[in-house]
Amino acid sequence: NAGVMQNPRHLVRRRGQEARLRCSPMKGHSHVYWYRQLPEEGLKFMVYLQKENIIDESGMPKERFSAEFPKEGPSILRIQQVVRGDSAAYFCASSPEGDRLSARGKLFFGSGTQLSVL
Amino acid sequence: QKEVEQDPGPLSVPEGAIVSLNCTYSNSAFQYFMWYRQYSRKGPELLMYTYSSGNKEDGRFTAQVDKSSKYISLFIRDSQPSDSATYLCAMSVNNRLAFGKGNQVVVIP
Numbered sequence: 384n385a386g387v388m389q390n391p392r393h394l395v396r397r398r399g400q401e402a403r404l405r406c407s408p409m410k411g412h413s414h415v416y417w418y419r420q421l422p423e424e425g426l427k428f429m430v431y432l433q434k435e436n437i438i439d440e441s442g443m444p445k446e447r448f449s450a451e452f453p454k455e456g457p458s459i460l461r462i463q464q465v466v467r468g469d470s471a472a473y474f475c476a477s478s479p480e481g482d483r484l485s486a487r488g489k490l491f492f493g494s495g496t497q498l499s500v501l
Numbered sequence: 502q503k504e505v506e507q508d509p510g511p512l513s514v515p516e517g518a519i520v521s522l523n524c525t526y527s528n529s530a531f532q533y534f535m536w537y538r539q540y541s542r543k544g545p546e547l548l549m550y551t552y553s554s555g556n557k558e559d560g561r562f563t564a565q566v567d568k569s570s571k572y573i574s575l576f577i578r579d580s581q582p583s584d585s586a587t588y589l590c591a592m593s594v595n596n597r598l599a600f601g602k603g604n605q606v607v608v609i610p
Contacts, residue, residue: 387544418598425505425589425600426545439596474544489535490598492544 385410387477387493388457395499396465404460404496408477415458416490417450420472432458465500472497504528507590507601516610520577524590524601527571531592531599534566536575539587539603548588549575580608 388407396402408415417429428442432452443450447465452458462469476490507524514520522536533552537545549564551557557564565574573592577584585608590601 416596416598418600423509423602425507425602426591426598428597428599431596442597476544489547489550492546494542494544 387412387475387491389473389475389493389496391496392494393497393499395501397501398466399464402462402465402469402498404462404473404475404498406458406460406475406477406493408458408475409491412477412479412491414478415452416476416478417458417460418474418476418492420474420495422471426474429460462498465498467500470498470500504599505590505592505601507604509602509604511605511607513607513609514580516580516582516608518580518608520580520584520606520608521574522576522588522590522604522606523572523574525570525572526592526599528592528594528599529571530594533593534564534573535591535593535598536562536564536573537589537591537600539589541586545589577606580606582608582610584608 390405413434415432418426420426430443430450431439435454447463449461472495474492474495476492478490505526536549538548539545551564554566554568561578563576587603587605589603591598
């Protein structure tokens with residue numbers, strides 16, 4: 384049973400370009416979370432999605448950032464017009480459908496995408 | 502005041518020693534308390550999870566929660582080189598986890 388798959392593992396973008404980060408949750412999981420880990424900072428919650436719905440985006444920056452989790456395919460975190468401050472490790476996590484373990488913190492994390500903005 | 506405080510200082514211990522880590526928090530709404538372990542270039546993995554004050558043991562690991570003091574701890578007994586990793590405390594409220602900055606632990610053979 385494959386774990387949470389994130390790609391690419393490393394992504395380099397120049398300022399002003401767009402970054403697209405993909406996340407395929409574990410099989411059977413329909414709850415997806417995105418977290419960002421900045422240097423010298425802990426993981427910060429960004430957004431919580433279920434299939435075709437954004438449930439909680441209270442941690443998302445108001446501009447340039449968006450996320451989706453379509454009926455088919457992976458979840459996408461999109462960052463438009465990247466700036467150097469967006470350089471960070473972005474982690475996706477998932478939890479099972481209909482399971483309140485998500486509210487209790489039992490998340491399964493991917494290995495992350497390291498975004499570097501030049 | 503940050504929601505979760507974890508002194509991020511690195512910790513080096515000899516093999517077999519007891520490792521002691523702790524976090525404090527300010528948000529009384531936190532419902533569940535966790536410790537995640539993160540190896541280099543990997544995502545965090547859940548190590549310990551509890552929701553009430555008191556101790557919880559799992560093998561060499563003990564998680565301790567004191568809700569009255571808003572303080573949680575993790576103890577690793579008989580530490581092994583394979584325990585070398587970053588340990589993150591985390592707390593949940595609704596659908597969100599709030600993480601500490603993490604402690605890098607190195608167990609020296």
